[in-house]
Amino acid sequence: MEQDPGSFEFGLNQVSVFALYRHNLLVTFHEHRNENRGNWVQRVEERVRNNTEEVRGKDLSHLLYAVIDSVTDRYFPLLEFYGDRMEELESALVDDPDPELIKGITRLKRDLLLVRRTVWPMRECTSRLMVLSDDIIRKGTKMYLRDLQDHLVQVVDILETYRDVSMSLLDLYLSATNNKMQEVMKTLTIISTIFIPLTFITGVYGMNFEYMPELSWPFSYLIFWIFVIAIIMSQLYYFHRLGWT
Known part of the structure; x- marks a missing residue:
């Protein structure tokens, strides 16, 4: 996932993860055309290098958790960016309800819906990992997965809130336009x-x-x-x- 703080655009990068338990091997496939898109990989490497959470001494399931958690952490800066963007749109609508702002609101709603579609499968995937047998996902890792699921639920809740706010921004534009016409x-x-x-x-x-x-x-x-x-x-x-x- 990629966001540009100076603009209103972001990109999505698909990450495919394959856990080969028989060979104790975790394989990931992803595309990145610049350094920003590989930040989640660097976070996983830092965890392994610094032995954060004693990841070196744990099994493959914990490394799988570390990958999903690093990808999940990439959503929070994006949510913060869109929160600031909505505040800017609200202030602009109150000061001067320019018709060009409708494009920004529409794009905001579209992007929030797209982000939600990417988060929801991760939430379902984490839920399924938690119900697997202890031979595949150890109990210690499941504790981390519960915390990760809470983060994903938080992301989904924030997205739902932002979606409601984006709808209210449209109502605010119509109200400001009517007041200006009056x-x-x-x-x-x-x-x-x-x-x-x-x-x-x-x-x-x-x-x-x-x-x-x-x-x-x-x-x-x-x-x-x-x-x-x-x-x-x-x-x-x-x-x-x-x-x-």
């Missing part, structure tokens, strides 16, 4: 409400009647603008009292 409609409503009486006044005095005494007044033009400004100011004050501005 603000736009409120602004348009205020502008329309202000210009409705002004349009009526200009429409009345724009008609071509032969006799309109107001047009012959010496200060009719000034009175018109005073009246218009008074209407605008009174409406703005009223909207301010309502909390619209």
Whole structure:
């Protein structure tokens, strides 16, 4: 498994494990094109080299556990990365619900589902190893496998939680978009409400009647603008009292 902290992409690397008990041999097959994909191998080598958990003096089943445990540990940095990513998406949605964020949310949901599909078989595999006979999996190793299964259950639970959060992010985007649209409609409503009486006044005095005494007044033009400004100011004050501005 590979994750890039600076981006929103990750890759999966399949690891095949074959335990040949008759020959006391454990064979793994995996592909890695760079150093990051081989980190789990290095962790197993360090355990053997440093004799962590006295792995050298134990049987093949414990080495099998060490391989699965090293692969499982690779999930936690990925989960931490996606947790931080969801916080970033949530903050961005609250500040500015950009439609481009939908792509990030959709990709997040897709990746979480893909990771869950890879973790679930490992959980089932660990459960089956625990019920094998003591001749194949020793009791001491089964204790470690129980701890490993708890880690896998924890990973699955976190993935389920993140999946629910990703759904809530989509709801948050829709809610933020609706709120933004309501603000736009409120602004348009205020502008329309202000210009409705002004349009009526200009429409009345724009008609071509032969006799309109107001047009012959010496200060009719000034009175018109005073009246218009008074209407605008009174409406703005009223909207301010309502909390619209």
